[in-house]
Amino acid sequence: MSTPTATDPPPPTDPEDAVPQPPARSWGTRALDAVRYGNAVVVTVLALLVAVVVGGLLIAVADEPTRQAMHYFFSYPWDTFSRAWSAVSSAYGALLKGAILDPHALSSGSLTEIFNPLSETVLNSIPLILAGLSVGLAFRAGLFNIGAQGQIILGAIFAGYVGFAWHLPVVIHLLVALAAGIIGGAIWGGVAGVLKAKTGAHEVITTIMLNYVAVYLLAYLLGVKGFQRPPYQQAISRVVDTNATLPHLLGSDLRLHAGIIIALAAAVGVGWLLDRSTTGFQLRAVGANPSAARTAGMSVERNYILVMVLAGALAGLAGCSQILGTNPAITADIDGGFGFDGITVALLGRGRPGGTVLAGLLFGALRAGGVAMQSDTGTPIDLVVVIQSLIVLFIAAPPLIRSIFRLKAARGAGVGGSQLAKGWNG
Amino acid sequence: MSVTDKQPVDPESSTVHEVVEVPVSRRRRIGTGIVLAVVGLFCVLAFGLGSHAGYDATFGLSSLAAAHNLPDVVLPARVTAILLGALVLVLAGWQLGRGFSRRQLRWVLGVTIFCFVMAFLCWAMTGTKGTTIDFLGLLQNTIFTATPLILGALAGIMCERSGVINVAIEGQMLAGAFTGALAATVASSLGVGMVAGMVAGSLMGALLAVFAIRYVVNQVVLGVVLNVFALGLTGFLYDALMQPHADTFNNPNFFGPKQLPLLGDIPFFGPLLFDANVIVYLTYILIIAVHVGLFHTRWGLRTRAVGEHPRAADTVGINVLRTRYVNVIAAGLIAGLAGAYLTIGTIGAFSKNISSGKGFIALAAVIFGRWRPLGALGAALLFGFADALQTVLSIVGTPVSIPSSFLAMLPYLATLFAVAGLVGRGQAPAADGVPYVKG
Numbered sequence: 001m002s003t004p005t006a007t008d009p010p011p012p013t014d015p016e017d018a019v020p021q022p023p024a025r026s027w028g029t030r031a032l033d034a035v036r037y038g039n040a041v042v043v044t045v046l047a048l049l050v051a052v053v054v055g056g057l058l059i060a061v062a063d064e065p066t067r068q069a070m071h072y073f074f075s076y077p078w079d080t081f082s083r084a085w086s087a088v089s090s091a092y093g094a095l096l097k098g099a100i101l102d103p104h105a106l107s108s109g110s111l112t113e114i115f116n117p118l119s120e121t122v123l124n125s126i127p128l129i130l131a132g133l134s135v136g137l138a139f140r141a142g143l144f145n146i147g148a149q150g151q152i153i154l155g156a157i158f159a160g161y162v163g164f165a166w167h168l169p170v171v172i173h174l175l176v177a178l179a180a181g182i183i184g185g186a187i188w189g190g191v192a193g194v195l196k197a198k199t200g201a202h203e204v205i206t207t208i209m210l211n212y213v214a215v216y217l218l219a220y221l222l223g224v225k226g227f228q229r230p231p232y233q234q235a236i237s238r239v240v241d242t243n244a245t246l247p248h249l250l251g252s253d254l255r256l257h258a259g260i261i262i263a264l265a266a267a268v269g270v271g272w273l274l275d276r277s278t279t280g281f282q283l284r285a286v287g288a289n290p291s292a293a294r295t296a297g298m299s300v301e302r303n304y305i306l307v308m309v310l311a312g313a314l315a316g317l318a319g320c321s322q323i324l325g326t327n328p329a330i331t332a333d334i335d336g337g338f339g340f341d342g343i344t345v346a347l348l349g350r351g352r353p354g355g356t357v358l359a360g361l362l363f364g365a366l367r368a369g370g371v372a373m374q375s376d377t378g379t380p381i382d383l384v385v386v387i388q389s390l391i392v393l394f395i396a397a398p399p400l401i402r403s404i405f406r407l408k409a410a411r412g413a414g415v416g417g418s419q420l421a422k423g424w425n426g
Numbered sequence: 427m428s429v430t431d432k433q434p435v436d437p438e439s440s441t442v443h444e445v446v447e448v449p450v451s452r453r454r455r456i457g458t459g460i461v462l463a464v465v466g467l468f469c470v471l472a473f474g475l476g477s478h479a480g481y482d483a484t485f486g487l488s489s490l491a492a493a494h495n496l497p498d499v500v501l502p503a504r505v506t507a508i509l510l511g512a513l514v515l516v517l518a519g520w521q522l523g524r525g526f527s528r529r530q531l532r533w534v535l536g537v538t539i540f541c542f543v544m545a546f547l548c549w550a551m552t553g554t555k556g557t558t559i560d561f562l563g564l565l566q567n568t569i570f571t572a573t574p575l576i577l578g579a580l581a582g583i584m585c586e587r588s589g590v591i592n593v594a595i596e597g598q599m600l601a602g603a604f605t606g607a608l609a610a611t612v613a614s615s616l617g618v619g620m621v622a623g624m625v626a627g628s629l630m631g632a633l634l635a636v637f638a639i640r641y642v643v644n645q646v647v648l649g650v651v652l653n654v655f656a657l658g659l660t661g662f663l664y665d666a667l668m669q670p671h672a673d674t675f676n677n678p679n680f681f682g683p684k685q686l687p688l689l690g691d692i693p694f695f696g697p698l699l700f701d702a703n704v705i706v707y708l709t710y711i712l713i714i715a716v717h718v719g720l721f722h723t724r725w726g727l728r729t730r731a732v733g734e735h736p737r738a739a740d741t742v743g744i745n746v747l748r749t750r751y752v753n754v755i756a757a758g759l760i761a762g763l764a765g766a767y768l769t770i771g772t773i774g775a776f777s778k779n780i781s782s783g784k785g786f787i788a789l790a791a792v793i794f795g796r797w798r799p800l801g802a803l804g805a806a807l808l809f810g811f812a813d814a815l816q817t818v819l820s821i822v823g824t825p826v827s828i829p830s831s832f833l834a835m836l837p838y839l840a841t842l843f844a845v846a847g848l849v850g851r852g853q854a855p856a857a858d859g860v861p862y863v864k865g
Contacts, residue, residue, distance in 0.1 A: 216838075
């Protein structure tokens with residue numbers, strides 16, 4: 001029997017994996033197959049479709065005129081449908097206007113008005129991409145980082161403190177503040193990594209608890225003189241120096257800042273680390289099969305600590321982008337839910353950097369559009385959260401999407417399949 | 427089939443689960459001993475010598491509502507704290523010198539935690555002269571805050587003992603809390619609200635079961651996504667329905683306390699345990715039911731078999747998947763009840779994210795309690811106590827003022843230390859989180 005090596009793929013747990021790959025095919029057949037069997041992209045699009053339909057049902061239920069029409073549904077059903085349709089179309093219309101382009105602005109508005117939705121979309125996607133990379137990187141090493149929220153908060157605290165308490169020359173101040181934020185996040189992630197490596201405490205529990213500790217730590221700091229902004233009445237920190245802020249990319253009227261460059265660079269960096277470096281190989285080996293990695297002479301514990309430090313650093317960068325770019329003072333909700341959304345982004349992106357960037361942009365668009373939807377039509381923004389979770393839920397179960405759309409069963413393309421099927425003992 | 431007619435054993439497919447009771451290693455023994463010694467020294471130095479001399483610590487054991495009461499316990503604060511610290515130091519010395527066995531260590535740990543907490547309370551009362559801590563109220567509050575944690579943990583145990591990881595307790599609680607408040611308002615009946623809350627929890631459980639068992643989705647991922655889903659859905663419906671029409675959709679009453687006859691008249695224990703609302707009494711019953719059910723009935727044996735070694739269970743004719751479905755959905759009922767407690771059991775109205783992480787703490791209680799109902803009960807009470815203590819300390823003026831944010835961190839830090847320091851590896855059911863595919 002050959003010695004187990006780290007490169008051996010894990011044994012297929014899904015019987016569908018065993019379907020042999022057909023030989024080379026033409027582009028036409030491949031495109032047809034993609035639709036018939038439902039490859040990753042097709043499944044994603046269909047999942048999005050189903051989630052939007054379910055979201056539409058929710059909008060209709062929440063709409064007051066539609067509910068009133070429902071009272072006489074059986075005598076005059078058409079009213080219900082027409083009112084529901086107008087509620088759904090206006091809500092989703094507002095969402096698209098807020099996320100991509102307002103056709104009204106195209107004819108009469110200035111350049112700023114035309115590009116504002118896109119700027120907001122990309123702005124929202126920055127922390128989503130970074131948090132998604134953080135979660136996704138840990139995934140690849142077999143760890144589930146639910147602590148991006150706490151790591152973002154620590155990153156924001158460190159970067160923000162350097163930003164407003166120190167006074168340095170232009171470029172240097174920004175770099176030092178970024179480094180501080182990275183360190184802050186890395187410490188918080190590292191704690192979970194060390195606990196996992198040294199005591200076996202499961203990272204899901206420790207990172208959740210560290211989230212709460214971070215939330216209360218921030219609440220404490222926001223009441224401390226030197227951190228809190230005078231006259232010490234509101235729970236808000238001092239303002240970051242302009243020297244330490246990330247420059248705006250599309251002029252001062254649009255909020256998009258250089259954080260997106262950092263996020264894209266981080267995605268490239270993570271991609272290189274995972275696919276091209278020895279460290280990344282070890283991380284993936286540990287994620288695929290810790291026992292085999294240990295047999296091959298790798299230190300599983302060291303890799304756990306390393307990946308959590310790196311994941312924390314990435315989430316810390318998300319905190320930097322928030323405090324040094326989007327909102328130059330720390331408030332209690334500085335994490336803005338990006339930590340938890342990072343999980344869904346990473347799942348949608350299937351743990352790969354490229355996918356994470358695309359997923360981050362999609363969810364960024366949903367967030368930006370959701371704000372516009374709420375202010376224009378009064379549809380609560382929580383709808384966006386429902387749609388996001390449904391997309392991920394459907395994507396996680398490709399057989400479900402296939403059975404809804406009667407696609408043929410084929411090569412599994414799910415998230416969290418065999419590589420993640422392990423429990424607390426793992 | 428004769429005995430000799432054995433199948434050839436494939437060394438690759440058979441997983442060997444070695445259960446070897448290793449004696450406590452020397453390194454671990456010394457480590458635990460040092461931790462105990464540090465705790466003991468801390469009690470003596472910080473809580474004993476650090477407190478003001480000549481103050482009394484008064485523990486109130488009486489309740490205004492009760493007919494019979496115990497007198498207050500008055501102790502000299504400084505001396506008590508030093509003695510409690512000394513007791514921990516003795517235990518530490520024994521651990522360093524001879525070492526306790528694993529079984530004894532659990533009791534030692536309990537005593538240590540008790541000593542630490544009591545010494546801390548003694549210290550806290552030396553801030554101002556004549557401070558009394560309403561000890562009975564503190565314990566009442568502990569049960570009050572621990573109830574949803576206990577119920578959530580029971581749900582988690584039922585799920586995980588059958589081999590399905592339940593990170594979605596939080597989401598099931600939220601669904602139960604929302605539906606409980608909604609149904610109780612619409613039907614203007616608390617009983618209907620409670621049942622509806624339980625059903626909503628079990629529907630979330632059914633979602634978990636279908637995706638985990640039928641579609642073989644990674645269960646931790648699934649749980650987190652279901653939590654997000656429940657948070658979004660209840661938040662959306664709250665904003666869309668409850669907020670604008672609070673009277674028609676979010677105005678339930680809540681279960682008031684009902685004193686039990688006879689039992690409720692026992693001094694101290696009466697007001698502590700037997701003057702609560704229906705859901706708390708249901709919790710008592712469920713604790714016993716799940717414990718007895720899991721370890722003394724056929725259902726329990728099958729559940730544990732399915733959670734430990736599904737293939738073996740399948741071989742002897744147990745329907746693995748059906749057992750898992752039943753357990754996960756029944757667990758959803760209990761988690762839904764925990765949610766209903768948050769609304770119609772305590773304050774009435776639903777608000778956004780009302781569970782605020784209680785499901786995750788319940789999950790931690792499952793792990794800290796080593797997947798046993800009574801262990802989880804202890805853990806949940808500990809977290810409930812940390813939570814209740816925070817309220818008491820914000821009223822009592824401690825000698826050194828502790829910021830309220832740090833007090834609020836207490837339950838989470840306690841969980842962190844508990845999970846990191848005491849649980850260790852490999853305690854979960856062997857097949858927990860591993861989907862079963864027949865073949």
